Amino acid sequence: MSPQRKLLLLGTFVHCKTQQDLDIFHGAGIAVDAEGKIAAIERDAPDLDEAKARLLTRLGWDEAEVDVTQAADGQFFFPGFIDTHIHAAQYANAGIFGKSSLLDWLETYTFPLEASLSDLSKARRVYARCIRRTLSHGTTTATYFATLDVAATNLLADLCLSMGQRAFVGRVCMDRADELNPAYYRDASTEASLEATRQTIEHVRRIDPGFDIVSPILTPRFAPSCTREVMRGLAQIHRETGLPIQTHLSENTGEIQLVAQLFPETTSYTDVYRRLGLLTPRTVLAHAVHLSEEEADVIAGHGSKVSHCPCSNTSLTSGAARVRWLWDKGIDVGLGTDVSGGYSHSILEAARQAAMVSRHVAMNIHTAHENDDNDDDVAAKEKERVKLTVEEVLYLATKGGAKCVGLEDKVGGFEVGMEWDAQLVALSHVHDDGELHHDAEHEHEEEDHGFVDVFGWESWEDRVAKWLYNGDDRNTKRVWVKGRLVHRRR
């Protein structure tokens, strides 16, 4: 990539300080160097001109070498979103799932589409659109499942790099020959599966040697698609290269029963991955809906991460994952759209659905205790406790996701030394007459700011809540990855 100009961002900044607290600072400035790193933050200046002047002075930068972006009144900078589980190939099926659940959904909708993407022109069309759309919704990092096809997977990596989206790209391994994994869509052998994986790793190493933007990720689809040998082989590649791993875990009860049949030597679904060396601190486990206490303890003990995919889990009737309980266990959790098990590619939508799913978890606690009056108080408190707040689901979408994919030192928040992966957010202002104006008199309103309506009396916390619950890509005006402007809304 060509060398970048330095950046100066001025205005209001919002990010997650902790799981519980937003850090909101106004009249501030952030300076980003030519490598895309945050060089300095100025949060105590009396106004934006002064913030800018102080930053330039402190860093010894000349104004001519800097691109300045000033957030308009009411706009704010927010960290880019991190999607810790998304199937790029399935993007074309978003919204198409009928009344299916996991295993019949794979057979009916998913495998045929994935297999068809060995046609590279089709793959380019689907992948480019997936990247463009997720970028436009503020996803600066995506952890992708591609397909079995090496060339198409490499194309996905190429596109992420050229379009500037930080990505983990996984060639999918499926080498188990049985009915679930159809002859038209599985690896020819264990060796072929591992070799294809190595080919994608080599390709990514050629196009992005430091894995600065794009990294390979080892991707056994899920235990029912893989032999023990291929999973052992991938674990071996992990030990040799340190590359991250992604797979699915405990999404659906039918799947769990199938795993128990296929791996009778194990004590649980989690135990399959543990025995074969796939539970590592660099492992992202998607779903984790129906875990036992013991399984969660094993995952926590190995430092593995969970990608919570609320939209998918509800759409496919998989279950309701318990984020508070995973956190209690000490497990890091991020959010996944799981397109197209999930119908939406927006992490903002995933965040609000995480809030909603946590409320369904809460409602079930109540149900479980309803026949025992003595437990009522305990249940009521627990019911409140498991609900996720606005702050918590935005944490999942940013810092939680960064921890999940091992990038917590680089992205997810605004700190000196971190990289500038961020979005500029604008909300709609409601005029005195309440009408939408698209005429000459209100020229600044020509732009469509979506339908998050701000009347002006809302606190900043309330504005962020309004954005969470009704925001879409129209609110995301600009998106940067590593200091590079990768999306700009017209």
Next chain:
Amino acid sequence: MSPQRKLLLLGTFVHCKTQQDLDIFHGAGIAVDAEGKIAAIERDAPDLDEAKARLLTRLGWDEAEVDVTQAADGQFFFPGFIDTHIHAAQYANAGIFGKSSLLDWLETYTFPLEASLSDLSKARRVYARCIRRTLSHGTTTATYFATLDVAATNLLADLCLSMGQRAFVGRVCMDRADELNPAYYRDASTEASLEATRQTIEHVRRIDPGFDIVSPILTPRFAPSCTREVMRGLAQIHRETGLPIQTHLSENTGEIQLVAQLFPETTSYTDVYRRLGLLTPRTVLAHAVHLSEEEADVIAGHGSKVSHCPCSNTSLTSGAARVRWLWDKGIDVGLGTDVSGGYSHSILEAARQAAMVSRHVAMNIHTAHENDDNDDDVAAKEKERVKLTVEEVLYLATKGGAKCVGLEDKVGGFEVGMEWDAQLVALSHVHDDGELHHDAEHEHEEEDHGFVDVFGWESWEDRVAKWLYNGDDRNTKRVWVKGRLVHRRR
């Protein structure tokens, strides 16, 4: 209103034939007369020119007196949505509810906002925006709760009429003097409450004598806000005028306990309304989450309707209403956004959330039976059965809603003699390179069609599913009520 020109709509039409089936017809035409009624439908012509010619000939209309709207390739006409439960005053709070549940939410967020709308300039700002936004999302009929204030409620009716949204407008009755209903926001007396209701009825009668577009609706807020006397008084007005009634029922367990305390003479929450004469075929009961079998039978026996509000019920941790079970009981069900208990004012969003909530209901059936192997098969079948399909939730959004508000002969589908309440829907086309184009070469793409991406190989049923799950106001290009164009997207 000024006399309208006749309309000719040409292209693809989609509407709900039954709860299970969409009726999709292509190359067709619908003729709408100057009163906004569908005069003829032509569905068997070889092309659009021929469909147009046949309609003009059959009706003896001259082309010069007709406005023609032709849906472009891939676009379709769909019935307007019906929102059977929305609080216009709370629009300004959409997305702001924290971790609250019903009773604390009323106290913290809702009553203060509603009370503040006695400021008519504020009311105009909030109401106009609420109508504009709901129209832009395809809501052609809305059943509104306003506030206690007569002048502001009348203003809401004025705005609906001038902006052309079919609406039921209810002045809210709250005459119970206790802690729940604060001194700053309740009617001065039962008599004052009934008199204020009559004033709004008179006002609407003056501005729309036939209640063709705007109708009053009798609105006891909910049992805990009302004395027996005011509810009896409203029932009496219903018997005198035939006006519809709306209220809340069985939303939250705390509320149900409160009702049992306040009305010890009753056998259930439903029994309160039954005894006081409020259960009628023109009554819309919002929520109905925690009904007993007996309560549902009573509602069905009285022919009263239920407004299902999935977004609100989840957001406020109220519960998960069982639509399939309500249907089994023979109760007509529509959808409500319940802004701002629900964060979204979009009925398309309510429809997808109805699908999601039905899946949570399904997952709980499984849970209830998990300790009993013999019941596994029964539970599995029931689990499948309670899930709502794409067709079913779109039925709820249109025909179901029409039945709910007593307009099933007028709106909700495309039949000769019904009125033209409809929307024109467009989806995005994915180019060969997958990129979004906003340049001169692709001038027709200048318009933002939202992010429902159609690749071209999808069946029409799949396109409708994609629209349901990812559609927004950008897909709704035009909206008509009673033949009048009331919204047009730039």
